[in-house]
Amino acid sequence: MNDNETQVSQPTVELLSALEGRFPGAAQPAEYEGVVVAPDQLVDVAIFLRDELGYDYLSLVTGVDYPEPTTQFPARFEAVYHMSRSEGGEPLTLHAHANRNDPVVPSVVNVWPSASVHERETWDLMGIRFEGHPDLRRILLWEGYEGHPLRKDWQEVYYEEDNKPFSSRHPEGRPVQAEARAPLGRNLRYPPGWSPKAWKPEAETKVYSPFDEHIGGNGRSMATDQIVVNFGPQHPSTHGVLRMVARLDGETIQQLEPVLGYLHRCHEKIGERNTWLANMPFTDRLDYVCSMSNNFGYAVAVEKLLGVEVPERAEYIRVIMAELTRILNHLVSIGFFTNDLGVYLTFMLYALEERELIIDLFEMASGSRMMCNYFRFGGVARDLPEGWLPVVKDLVYERLPRRLEEFERLLLDNEVFRARTIGVSVLPGDVAVAYGCTGPLLRASGVPYDIRRAEPYSIYDELDWDVAVAYNGDIYDRFVVRFEEIRQSLRILRQALERLPEGPILSGKVQPTAKVPAGEAYGRVESPKGELGFYLVSDGTANPYRYRIRAPSFANLGVLGELCRGHLVADVVAIMASIDITLGEVDR
């Protein structure tokens, strides 16, 4: 890594001077972005940031592995924290270094409860132990898995080379299947000396470990037992492969834990082998309902590192696509929610009808119904095709407003819908912020936090629109917010379609193996589900050094246990559907 990149940014300078006054000697500028805090003072610094500087919202905790010493620091593991103020503004970056042989960093769960799921993930994939975390189990893989895959010295079974394009892929011009190279002919590997006979599986038992004292009865014959129930991962109402374990007292939920990882497709390890641009189609498959928003987030993050300007027409096209995606996502989410309430299919078919019309537009523009892969660094892949604008205008001006009104009347005024949703699973605003919730889930609790407003990107600050917000924090309000967001999206779309300028759609040209300057960036956008962030570290080559996705669904799931406590077991699927998750994004 080159060292002419060590310019310290303005927020970092301010933070450094604030920290120097309180904790002398504890902080120093990081290699690229933010400050490095001594691990033994991390928790005190965190409390200071939260209580006195107002950084009450922690987006992300992650880890980076540096097996080789850099110019400034020795070989180490780094825990990286991104936090911001819930009233808006740029996020702050904090680093804590840990010894590479026995990486330990104090946990900040007690400062920001949202850190819990992120710290568990960092332990799982990177192997950094967070001391003081109450329940540091693996979250995406399973207990008993061999190794921590995101470490730089960990290689998968089908390992070929560190970085793509692989020269080994086509020896003598003919492709060789990965199975042919693997010793067992499968994507499987067992540690040397391991024998299945002498081994006891612990993956399943560890899933139930938070419930241990309640399993097997309380030993008193006349007292009522609490029972532990498993939902999923194969269940029609889990929106994919989510699994939950709940402890019930009668029909009331006492405790509920989501069990994740059933769709963990190793995005980050694959992403670190890919070239920068090759990750774009992979982002489509994160939240597969709204691929355009994922493209947007990744493009924004990489453009921060590249420093390229996006032409105006491309910005407008991006916003049009992102807002169409928001409408699509909210309709689908409402449709699935009614499905889970027991209105089997009726409303979902209505919602899917509109979805088909929107994905037709995506198909016209990008060539694919779902996996659009439409954004490029510095613009979009291709211009809008002929005949696209009349179709989208008909949809935005004529059809969708009418349908929206019809849907609202159908659902929000419906007696059964109101009875099932009003006052159920109330989430207070401060709890929502503490757990790092974003998107409609947070805005339904009275916190008007929308990244399009809090840290404007693209052209959102030039457009006239309102942040949808509701104040009761129950399931009903989450859908009030979603309906209102569809209305605001239509408002944005009308402005964008009217002002859509002519001009180029891409600055420069697409270079599949383009190099990105060394540095780190955290780019975030408001995806329909909340804050979608990409934390990227570049070492100046054609591949990301670290590629971490801050998925809104994953962070929002951290509060599921809180939301369900005290409610009936029949409401669990409704509560879960009201968060609106996509498992592709939760498990990555």
Add this chain to the structure above:
Amino acid sequence: MTAQNSSLPEVPSELQGNVHLMPWDKFYNWSRKRSLWPLFTGLACCAFEFIAAAASRFDMGRFGMDIARASPRQADLMIVSGTVTKKMAPQVVRLYNQMAEPKYVIAMGACAISGGPFKEGYNVVSGVDKLIPVDVYVPGCPPRPEALYNAILTLHAKMEGEPIKSLRWYQKDAEDEGVPVPVLGPDMVDWRLMEEAATLEESK
């Protein structure tokens, strides 16, 4: 429909139009192919195209498939729509084992066929056929609903040609032991590979 086959008995002229003669196999297979009930195994992105295929624009009801069943006990067809991860593999195999015979499997999308774009991932199974037998493969990422319909029609053609006399699951003492369910250890433990793994270990 009149009897075309000369080996079939002649239908008296007054009964033609009321009596249809055809081989038992043909009739039986024709009936069951029209009421295939799919199991709802939405694993990943492809599940959305499966839902789109089932919804009003494409309408799977035309093939007698109407609503996906949530329980494997009621289903004949497992459409593996999405990436099979190692963590999910035990459940996929267990679902397959729980389905009553006759049962069919469609591998929908690149991931279910081979692992697709995520093949090199450490938690991804390189195709569902490494675990359970597959009847029809549908390429695409994700395949369009039309492609899924093509797979269903291909499966219908396969079912039509099945001789029920010799099919294993119609035999009197046919036994189905099922596929051994993998467990999660240091890696996914596929019991069928354990001997090979042990010899590999010794040869080192």
